[in-house]
Amino acid sequence: MNYTLNNFLHNLLLTDLAGEDTEDLISIITTDPNDDNEEKEEPTTLPILPVRNTVLFPGVVLPVTVTRKKSIRLVRKAYRGNKIIGVVAQKNITSDDPAVEDLYKIGTMAKILKMLVLPDGNTTIIIQGQSRFEIEEVVQDIPFLSAKVKYCTETFPNKKSREVKALVQSLKDAAAKMLKLNPEIPQEAQIALDNIDSPSFLTHFLSSNINVEVQLKQKLLEINDGVERGTTLLELMMKEIQLLEIKQEIQTKVHTDIDQQQRDYFLRQQIKVLQDELGFDGPDQELEKLRQTAAKKKWPEVVAKHFNKELDKLSRINPAAAEYPVALNYAEFMLELPWGEYTKDNFNLKRTKKILDADHYGLEKVKERIIEYLAVLKLKNDMKAPILCLFGPPGVGKTSLGRSIAKSLGRKYIRMSLGGVRDEAEIRGHRKTYVGAMPGRIINNIKKIGSSNPVVVLDEIDKISSDFRGDPSSALLEVLDPEQNSTFVDNYLEVEYDLSKVLFIATANALDTIQPALRDRMEIIDITGYTIEEKVEIAKKHLVPKQKAEHGLDVKDVNVSTPAIQKVIEDYTRESGVRNLERKLGALVRNIAKSKALEEEYKKTLEPADVVKILGPEIFDKEFYQDNETAGVVTGLAWTSVGGDILFIESLVSRGKGKLTLSGQLGDVMKESAVTAVSYLKAHAEDLHIDYRLFDQYDLHIHFPEGAVPKDGPSAGIAIFTSIASVFTQRKVRSHLAMTGEITLRGKVLPVGGIKEKILAAKRAGIKDVILCVKNKKDISEIAAEYLKGLTIHYVDRVEEVLQIALLPEKVNKPLQLTILDQQPAPANPNVISL
Incomplete structure (x- = not known):
């Protein structure tokens, strides 16, 4: 058995086995028997008592429980005799009948102080070590083991030497520290250590009670030199102290954690009770x-x-x-999130048509396509169709069309502005492991709206940006693909969410900035500008009543006449949509509201003269077209982000060396068109009755007015060519004529885009004749007849046809006089201009 100092004191000091009081027991266990001057009996033959898990040292008192039959016989016989036995530790603790080979050679002679027979039949003895011995020869094995022994001599210097004093003090300090680190050991242990005077007994006492393996204790027992034993013992004790310190640190930390947990648990229980009392949920x-x-x-x-x-x-x-x-x-x-929660669709398409007509005047083709889209949805009950993208200039009603569709279907409406969005997480969300993680805007809006089948308008889809945080347009590929969006995964949500029932409608002002893969997933519906007649109706039915309501006026307080509305449209706005028109009408209504608030007299019906009085002088000329009294001035047609517009091209020749000058902040495409037109004109000068020598003797300057506005595109090719031909031939250009188309070096006229916007721009400017490429005829067929009223469309295939229509035979009032400086003979052709 392994008895530590704690076990020893509990078994000896706190029990009544020895029949002594505490002071007597302390005196017994702390007195070295070798200090007694009496001669001790040291028989040469000793009965050997094998013990497990412990080593008996000289002078140490130890309780031992005997259970083996051989050992019980040995103890009883010895107790009746001289009470002297030999105690030896077993090498193999599992052996129940150990032979001499299973025992260590070095043991301790002991005297039995007390024997007690327990009720279970076992015998407990209290023994005290006397002298160390070495087994020389076994003399008997039955009924118990006996052997001849040789006693070992211990060498220990004078205890008053400095070395011994230092060693003893170090051992006692280490022992005191161990006692301090182990609070379970009673205070009597310190008293026992203080009463030990013998250095030899101190080493034996501490060696017996240190908590180390039997092999190390046996090693200490076998050392004859006392200083060596004390030094080795001190090393073992220091290691034990380190282990005890670590153990105490761990226990302290665990104890603190447990205390904190108990405190938290106690507080949580109190909170729970308070919440129950107050009716709150824990x-x-x-x-x-x-x-x-x-x-x-x-x-x-x-x-x-x-x-x-x-x-x-x-x-x-x-x-x-x-x-x-x-x-x-x-x-x-x-x-x-509204998992599987849908609003019921109202597929009354006649009602839908009425709502679209009431909310939007004109846009017949667009409304027809929307009705077709909803009809297919009604028949299939499936959203697997191309995503609609309403494309057109600002102010034409793209966003409000989406609201009208939601209203007609009875669905909830979500508008998401994508302008300037550059973070992919805006679409897909953040992973919830990040601080401040949020779901994407699509999933978040669906949660707010409470329906899994809303109408979602993706506004300004052409203005999405991208940077180091990702490309939102790429994230939209899955959202807008009917084959993929049924398994859309938001990074925050982490599970699939079905977007296949959502009706997505995108809006855009330009198509070239939309990613090609994203554009491929959408059906482009072109919404062009309104005619003057349409704008008048929109103003009467929508804009004027809206402005009255916003400015606190009743219906009867003011009326804006049709001529006044037309005056505002023609002289104060120049746009494809109606936003500026609404602002100007708001200014008219605001003036009336001021007069009403001041209780002043005012006209309840506004006429064109009142418009000028309120809004000031006209901003735009009613006739944009300029006269044809100057050669080289041609009107072209251009497409802009706000609709169509007219563009003037002016050409002028001056004496020089054939230099070509371009001005007006032109892009590369327009510069190439100008160079192409000049080259073709030089190559075919004779067909136009132009002396080829003029190109070397005169400089040509082509200018596009409003030089602060960048200009680019292929629409001005034939207009530039006509302007150059006019200035060199000095022939007049047909009045109220505009044209658009590109030119090639072979003289072919190529088709261009934006035809409807350009036609509307021509009408606004008072143009009566328009020249187009013959391949643009299909674009004209798609324009409603009222848009073309008052216009004559001329279709051409080559530039010669353009000149036949555009240039008149008569010259300008004051023809430009040209003179050849080197006096070379003129060509024989009488039709060529003679200089």
């Missing part, structure tokens, strides 16, 4: 409510499994931890 009730709500959700099994897993994880988190509110918000967000 964490457990809150989680239970989440489970009950989740049981009613119509979500897929995969989502339900994921939610329950998150809820189980949440139940294991301390409510005071920072992760708890994050996990709770995520669980609540999942519950707030």
Whole structure:
């Protein structure tokens, strides 16, 4: 048995086995028997008592429980005799009948101080070590083991030497530190150590009670030199002290943690009781409510499994931890999403048509396409169709069309402005492991609206940006693909959400900035500008009543006449849409509101003269067209981001060396068109009755007015060519004529885009004749007849046809006089100009 100092004192000091009081026992166990001057009996033959897990040292008192039959016989016989036995530790502790080979050679002669027979039949003896011996020869094995022994001599210097004093003090200090680190050892142990005077007995006493393996204790017993034994013992004690310090540190930390947990538990229980008293829900009730709500959700099994897993994880988190509110918000967000919750569609297409007509005047082709789209949706009950993209200039009603569609279907309406969005997380969301993580705008808006089949207008889809945070347009590829959006995964949500029932409608002002793959997923519906007649009707039915309501006027307070509205449209606005028109009408209504608030007299019906009085002088000329009294001035047609516009090209020749000058902030395409036109004219000068020598003797300057405005594109090719031909031939250009088209070096006229916007611009400027490429005839066929009223369209295939229509035979009033400086003979052709 392995008896530490604690075990020893408990068994000896705190029990009544020895029949002595505490002071007598301390005296017994702290007195070295070798200090007694009496001669001790040291028989040469000793009965050997094998012991397990312990080593007996000289002078040490030790209780031993004897259970083996051989050992019981040995103890009883010795107790009746001289009470002297030999105690030897076993090498193999598993052997129940150890032979001499299973025992160490060095043991301790002991005297039996007390023997007690226990009720279970075992015998306990209290023995005290006397002298160390070495087994020389076994003399008997039955009924118990006996052997001849040789006693070992111990060498220990004078205890008064400095070395011994230092060693003894170090041993006592180490022992005191061990006692301090082990609070379970009673205070009597320190008293016992203080009463030990013998250095030899001190080493034996501490060696017996140190908590080390039997092999190390046996090693200490076998050392004859006392200083060596003390030094080795001190090393073992220092290691034990280190282990005790680490153990105490760990226990202190664990104890602190347990105290903190108990404190937290106690506080949480108090909070729980208070919440129950006040009627508040604690964490457990809150989680239970989440489970009950989740049981009613119509979500897929995969989502339900994921939610329950998150809820189980949440139940294991301390409510005071920072992760708890994050996990709770995520669980609540999942519950707030409208899984499988849809609004019922109203597929009364006649009602839809009435709503579209009431909300939007004109746009017949667009409204027809929307009706077709909804008709297919009604028949198939499936949203797997191209995403509609309403394309056109600002102010033509693209966004409000989406609102009207939602209104007609009875669906909820979401508008998402994508202008300037450059973070992919705006579409896909952030992963919830990040601080401040949020779902994407699509999923978040669906949660707010409470329906899985809303109408979502993706406004300004052409103005999406991209940077180091990702490309939102690429993230939209999955959202807008009918084959993929049924399994859309938001990074924050982490599970699939079905977007296939959502009706997406995109709006754009330009198509060239939209990613090609994204554009391929959308059906482009072109919404061009309004005619003057359409704008008048829009103003009468929508804009004027809206402005009256916004400015606090009743219907009868003011009326804007049709001529006044037309005056505003023609002289104060120049746009494809109606935004500026609405602002100007707002200024008229605001003036009336001021007069009413001041109780002044005012006209209740506004006429064109009143418009000038309120808005000031006209901003734009009613006739944009300039006269044809100057050669080289041609009107072209251009497309802009706000609709169509007319463009003037002016050419002028001056004496020089054939230099070509271009001005007006032109782009590369227009510069190339000008160079192409000049080259073709030089190559075919004779066909136009132009002396080829003029190109070397005169400089040509082509100018596009409004030089501060950048200009580019292929629309001005034939207009530039006509302007150059006019200035060199000095022939007049047909009045009220405009043209658009590109030119090639072979003289072919190429088709261009934006025809409807250009036609509307021509009408606004008072143009009566328009020259187009013959291949643009298909674009004209798609324009309503009222847009073309008052216009004559001339279709051409080559530039010669353009000149036949555009240039008149008569010259300008004051023809330009040209003179050849080198006096070379003129060509024989009489039709060529003679200089």
